[in-house]
Amino acid sequence: MTVAWELTKPELAGAYEVTVYQEGWRLGGKGASGRGPSGRIEEHGLHIWLGFYDNSFRMMRECHAELEAAGLGHVYGDWRDAWTPENDIALCSTGEDGTFQKWTAHMPPRPGLPGDPLPPDLVFSLPYYLSRAFDLFRSLVLDTRVDGEGTLSGLDRPPEGAIKARLLYLAKLGGFAGAAALAEGLGVLSALVRTMTPETADSLLHAAQGTLDRLRNWIEDEWIADDPNRFLWEIADLALASTVGLIRFNALSHPRGLESIDDYECREWMRINGASVRALQSPFMRGLYDLAMGYVHGDPDQPAISAGQGLRGTMRTFFGYRGAFMWRMRAGMGDVVFAPLYTALKRRGVRFEFFHRLTDMGLGEGKDHVGSLTFDVQARVAGDEEYKPLIPVKDRPCWPSYPLLDQLREGRKIEREGWNLESHWDRRKAGTRTLEVGEDFDLVALCVGLGAVPHVANELIEHDQRWRGMVDNVSTVASQAFQVWLDEDIETLGWDGPAYITGASAKPFDTWCDMAHVVPEEGWKRPPVTSVYFCAVLPEPQTPPSDKDRDYPARRAQEVRRNAEEYLTGPMREVWPGAFDASGGFRWEILKAPDDGTMKAEPKGRERFATQYWRANVNPSDRYVLHKPGSHRHRISPLEVSYDNLTIAGDWTDSGFHSGCVEGAVMSGLLAAHALSGSPRLEDITAYDHP
Numbered sequence: 154m155t156v157a158w159e160l161t162k163p164e165l166a167g168a169y170e171v172t173v174y175q176e177g178w179r180l181g182g183k184g185a186s187g188r189g190p191s192g193r194i195e196e197h198g199l200h201i202w203l204g205f206y207d208n209s210f211r212m213m214r215e216c217h218a219e220l221e222a223a224g225l226g227h228v229y230g231d232w233r234d235a236w237t238p239e240n241d242i243a244l245c246s247t248g249e250d251g252t253f254q255k256w257t258a259h260m261p262p263r264p265g266l267p268g269d270p271l272p273p274d275l276v277f278s279l280p281y282y283l284s285r286a287f288d289l290f291r292s293l294v295l296d297t298r299v300d301g302e303g304t305l306s307g308l309d310r311p312p313e314g315a316i317k318a319r320l321l322y323l324a325k326l327g328g329f330a331g332a333a334a335l336a337e338g339l340g341v342l343s344a345l346v347r348t349m350t351p352e353t354a355d356s357l358l359h360a361a362q363g364t365l366d367r368l369r370n371w372i373e374d375e376w377i378a379d380d381p382n383r384f385l386w387e388i389a390d391l392a393l394a395s396t397v398g399l400i401r402f403n404a405l406s407h408p409r410g411l412e413s414i415d416d417y418e419c420r421e422w423m424r425i426n427g428a429s430v431r432a433l434q435s436p437f438m439r440g441l442y443d444l445a446m447g448y449v450h451g452d453p454d455q456p457a458i459s460a461g462q463g464l465r466g467t468m469r470t471f472f473g474y475r476g477a478f479m480w481r482m483r484a485g486m487g488d489v490v491f492a493p494l495y496t497a498l499k500r501r502g503v504r505f506e507f508f509h510r511l512t513d514m515g516l517g518e519g520k521d522h523v524g525s526l527t528f529d530v531q532a533r534v535a536g537d538e539e540y541k542p543l544i545p546v547k548d549r550p551c552w553p554s555y556p557l558l559d560q561l562r563e564g565r566k567i568e569r570e571g572w573n574l575e576s577h578w579d580r581r582k583a584g585t586r587t588l589e590v591g592e593d594f595d596l597v598a599l600c601v602g603l604g605a606v607p608h609v610a611n612e613l614i615e616h617d618q619r620w621r622g623m624v625d626n627v628s629t630v631a632s633q634a635f636q637v638w639l640d641e642d643i644e645t646l647g648w649d650g651p652a653y654i655t656g657a658s659a660k661p662f663d664t665w666c667d668m669a670h671v672v673p674e675e676g677w678k679r680p681p682v683t684s685v686y687f688c689a690v691l692p693e694p695q696t697p698p699s700d701k702d703r704d705y706p707a708r709r710a711q712e713v714r715r716n717a718e719e720y721l722t723g724p725m726r727e728v729w730p731g732a733f734d735a736s737g738g739f740r741w742e743i744l745k746a747p748d749d750g751t752m753k754a755e756p757k758g759r760e761r762f763a764t765q766y767w768r769a770n771v772n773p774s775d776r777y778v779l780h781k782p783g784s785h786r787h788r789i790s791p792l793e794v795s796y797d798n799l800t801i802a803g804d805w806t807d808s809g810f811h812s813g814c815v816e817g818a819v820m821s822g823l824l825a826a827h828a829l830s831g832s833p834r835l836e837d838i839t840a841y842d843h844p
Contacts, residue, residue: 154180154494155822156598156802158212160830161501169830170502172594174509174528176774177575178542178556179487180495182602183775184815186485187554190747192546192676194485195554195766197775198634198688199666201481201654202236202267204474206816207839208823210236210268213490216497223500228550229493236489237670238262238477243653244384244436245728253727256384256436257653260471260478267475277473277840279405283396285472387435391428395464398426404461410842411461415785419463420456440656441467443663443689445812446777451630451692453660462780462811469810469840479654484674487552492543496550507540508532508561508574509586511601511609517590520616522798523597524590529582531574532561546676577608577772578703596798598825603805604629604773613796619789626787627805629776631709633661633691635717635767636668638681638745643667646729646743659724661716662687681745687717690777691769709769717767718759778805778813785811791824800828809841 160169179185186196202209210232217232229235243257265272275281398414399405407413414422419441420433432438441463442448442456449455470478482489495505508531517524534540540560543550556574558564563583566572573579588594601609606624613620643652652667669683691713698705722739725732734740739759746755746764756763770776788807791800801821804813808821823838835841 155819156825157498157503159826172504174506176510178507179552180491181487184486186487188546188551189554190751191749194671199686200486201479204478205469207267209815209819214268216493219497235483236480239479239481240477241651241653243655244440244657246436263475265475282468282472387432388437390432394423394426394428411465415459415461416783417460418782419458419460422460436657443656446690448690451690457781459780459782466812484671492550514610516612522796526588528586530584530586531582532563533583535562576706578705596829598800600802602774603778604776622787623789627784628779631691632770632777633713634688636686637765638684639743640745641743642682646731662689662720664688678748709771713767713769718762780811792828800825
């Protein structure tokens with residue numbers, strides 16, 4: 154969608170005619186969402202935009218402004234109506250006594266908004282990130298809470314006469330003062346880092362080593378062992394290890410920057426540079442791997458993130474955000490992102506060919522360009538009209554969770570035989586279609602997910618060693634998600650505090666969030682109190698499925714359902730104690746069933762979960778892209794010119810931000826548009842720092 158947006162900008166004066174070929178009935182890939190029973194929002198997982206998504210927010214702000222100028226502002230609103238700021242986060246852990254604990258933090262709002270032009274003095278560089286780290290250190294000291302207690306809990310002056318308590322207080326206060334002095338020293342080092350050159354790097358490391366070692370020893374001796382405050386100081390320990398490592402490995406002045414340490418696994422690299430074992434097992438580190446779904450084969454015992462991308466993602470997240478730390482979407486990603494983009498692009502003249510599944514991208518004579526594109530036409534629109542994909546929910550255009558069969562010639566057959574038009578394993582179709590270069594197209598942007606590349610670009614893989622290396626060495630993983638709608642809020646169920654975005658929870662659903670804010674956007678007659686989303690990786694089967702195994706997605710979905718039910722009756726007991734009755738059973742009646750008349754009778758007991766939503770993201774294009782150590786060198790850039798009419802786009806490419814996220818995908822789309830048209834300029838892509 155980013156490629157189409159850039160190629161049809163007014164400043165290009167209509168130089169490009171763009172057609173988007175889309176499998177199934179909706180846009181968005183892993184970010185697609187749909188409306189199901191009672192107009193409820195059904196997602197692939199949990200989608201939150203981070204505050205450093207400058208390129209992504211800039212595109213959406215342009216889109217909203219364009220729709221407003223076209224008289225559609227009343228439909229989509231201002232972009233600030235579509236996203237709301239979120240600064241509260243939570244991580245979960247098991248305490249020293251074996252009980253559940255949560256670590257929470259309120260990240261302070263920062264000047265500006267994502268997508269604003271960058272101030273002249275703001276450059277997202279490693280020295281900048283390191284200087285910001287010390288600001289965060291001070292912020293965490295002031296704002297971090299552990300189970301409701303402030304970071305400086307235990308430093309309250311004891312009453313007169315409590316001799317033992319006062320002696321302990323003075324000892325602890327003295328230790329804190331010592332740390333403050335060391336932190337002041339780090340502030341001096343921060344100033345030196347900003348002016349460091351390759352010639353001064355060695356001397357700077359020598360000067361820093363003693364200060365950093367003393368601060369780490371203080372953290373381990375005085376705070377990490379002190380359970381109520383350990384989360385903060387585990388983060389400080391990791392920050393110190395990162396600082397030492399960036400200097401020791403000369404990453405700040407290395408021509409490849411953070412990629413120079415990408416052959417190391419993140420925890421391994423941190424340990425080399427002095428991080429404690431306890432800090433490496435902290436909720437923060439587990440949350441990092443959970444956020445990146447960084448588990449090979451979906452196995453929690455095989456965590457893997459490259460050191461360079463682990464640091465890049467962390468530094469951009471914590472030190473690159475503007476406005477809020479995170480931004481929640483008003484509704485589903487399909488409604489907030491892809492519906493307005495679709496509407497604006499249609500107004501620009503972009504054509505959309507739905508129900509077109511790419512099956513082959515053939516090379517032309519000389520093997521230096523794409524000569525043909527072959528599609529399975531899954532369904533044909535009745536009367537050869539254009540398919541109209543959106544439906545109204547609460548007077549807003551939305552994507553349905555199902556195809557609008559009354560618009561299709563084969564609609565009754567598809568319904569009767571139960572075709573799954575978004576399943577890789579369901580190859581039923583209405584026909585085929587082949588496009589030829591020079592007649593039907595000139596240029597191609599391949600924007601499928603990495604997992605689909607072997608199924609659509611087999612000739613390129615056989616012909617080109619780089620493409621073979623990419624599909625062999627850049628790994629993907631399946632994911633699982635479920636959503637519940639509740640007739641009681643999570644505070645009533647026992648959760649203390651705001652509707653945090655929570656990570657590092659118990660497996661198999663380590664990430665979850667209270668999404669009460671989306672319920673008013675749904676179409677309930679009697680709305681539930683809240684909706685809660687859960688997601689995580691999905692372990693791979695021992696034997697990969699056959700391409701002819703049509704029932705495979707349904708079997709994996711049933712596996713996700715079992716996982717979800719067991720999760721609600723197991724680990725959530727610690728989080729939502731109020732969801733359980735006096736006999737210890739989960740109160741299934743708190744689950745809100747659809748009220749749109751589609752159900753003849755509401756199930757009782759455990760069967761009530763059948764009224765909720767769950768999915769297994771196992772389709773090749775739906776799989777999440779990992780960033781294992783060493784895999785960066787196998788990614789291909791959209792700027793690659795081996796094929797003179799082909800570029801690629803997706804979060805699996807070498808885009809400058811190698812992460813499975815919106816920003817990585819948008820940056821890749823911007824590079825692909827540049828490869829085809831020269832626009833946008835590379836220097837206008839925020840944080841793109843590759844040559």
